[in-house]
Amino acid sequence: MNIPSNTIDRLCKIFGQLDILGKKSIEFVSSKDLAIAIGTTEYTVRKDISLIGVTGFTRKGYEVVSLKEQLGEKLNLKTQRKACIVGLGRLGTALLDYEKFKQDGFDIVAGFDSSINKIERIHTSIDVFSVAELENVVSQCNIELGIIAVPSEHAQDIADKLVRAGVKGILNFSPVEINVNENIIYSRIDLTNALRSIAARF
Amino acid sequence: MNIPSNTIDRLCKIFGQLDILGKKSIEFVSSKDLAIAIGTTEYTVRKDISLIGVTGFTRKGYEVVSLKEQLGEKLNLKTQRKACIVGLGRLGTALLDYEKFKQDGFDIVAGFDSSINKIERIHTSIDVFSVAELENVVSQCNIELGIIAVPSEHAQDIADKLVRAGVKGILNFSPVEINVNENIIYSRIDLTNALRSIAARF
DNA sequence: AGTTATAAGTGAAAAAAATCACTAAAATCA
C-alpha cells in the first residue's frame, strides 16, 4: 500500500515530536496531543498512524519509543545521512553550522562555494571546497542530500552537478524553481514565499 | 467567496513567478508555463486564477503585468510590510541580511536578541535591540510580521511577546511548534523536517 | 467487582481538491 504524500509529511513531523517526547522520558502520547504538536486533528493522526500499521493502547495512547522506532523504520529515518551545502553566503554558512541537523540524523560533511576567498575566510569544523570539486567530493563521500543556497542564476547548474554526482535528494533554498529528473526527491523552501503566504492571509 | 488555502499558497507562488517574468519584460505567460514554474498542473493554475476573477487571453495566456497587479491587490501584497527577526544566532543574522526580502516587499526593520554581547558584535544597517525592548519597538514601529529564530525553549515566550506587541503574523524557524491566538497568521519552517520529508521518500 | 471515562480503530460520509473533457476564442498559417 502506498502512503499519501501529506501523510508522509505529517509522519515526519510526528517522528520529530516523538523525539522531543522521548528525550523528556515521556512514555505514552495520545493522538490528540500529537495532533496539537504537529498542527492537525486527532482523526488525521490516527488515520496516518494506522496507515503504517502501528497500533496504540486504549486509554494510554501510543508508546513513544516503539512508535518512533517503527516510524524510523518505515520512513527510512534510522540511518545517519550525509548532506552537503552548496553556496556559503550567509544562509549557507548558517546552515553549515546548524548543530541540530547532526542530532537529527543529518550529517553535513561538506560545504561548497565558487569563491576561493569565501572558502578561505570560513572557519568551521566542516570541510569546505570549491564548486569545481563538487562532483568528485559528493560522489567520493557518498553524499545523499544536497542543499542549495546559491543565487538564482546558479541554482539549476548546481542542481545538475549534484544529480550527476549521485545525490538522491535536493533541498533548494534559492529563489527559483529548478528542474530535476523525477527520480530525485526534490523540495524547495522559498523564504519570500513563506512571508507572502502569511501576508496574503492578513 | 473565500479562496481555498492551497489556492492562496499557489497564487503567492504565481505572484513570485510573475515578478521574475516581469523583470525579464515578458508580456504574456500561459497556464502551462506557470504550472511548470510553480510545480503544479495547468488545470489547477487556471482554476486558481479564475477564482480571483482574472481572465487571460486566448492563445496568448495571461498578461504578466496586469495579473501580477491584480494578484497583488487580492493577496494584499502591494504594500511594503515591516518585519522583525528575533534571535540573532547564525540563522537569525542570515535572515537579517537576506537582501531579497526588501526587494520582495518585506522590510526587516529590527532585530532582537537576549544577549547584549551579540547585539554589540553585529554590524548591519538594521537596528538591533535587546529582547527586553521588543514589545516597545514592535508596537512603536507598527511591525506586522515577526520572524522567530530563537532556540526551542524561548520560542513560545517570544511568540507571546510578539502577539502582545501587535504583530499580525509569525513565521517560526525554531524547532518546536508554538501556540498562538487563532487570529494571528502563523506558519513554521522546520529545517530538520524539510530534510526528513526528503529522506522519507528515498 | 462494577462503573465510568478515555482513547484507539475504522468504515462511512462529507468535503475538498484535482483532473478531465469539452467549448470558445483568436492568432497563425496556407
Add this chain to the structure above:
DNA sequence: TGATTTTAGTGATTTTTTTCACTTATAACT
C-alpha cells in the same frame, strides 16, 4: 479567407483527503 492550432474558461467527474460517528478496549476510580 478558410483551416488549424493554441490556449483560456468551466461544468462535470473523479480522486483524494479529512472528518465524523460509532465500536471496542482498558485504565482508573468507587
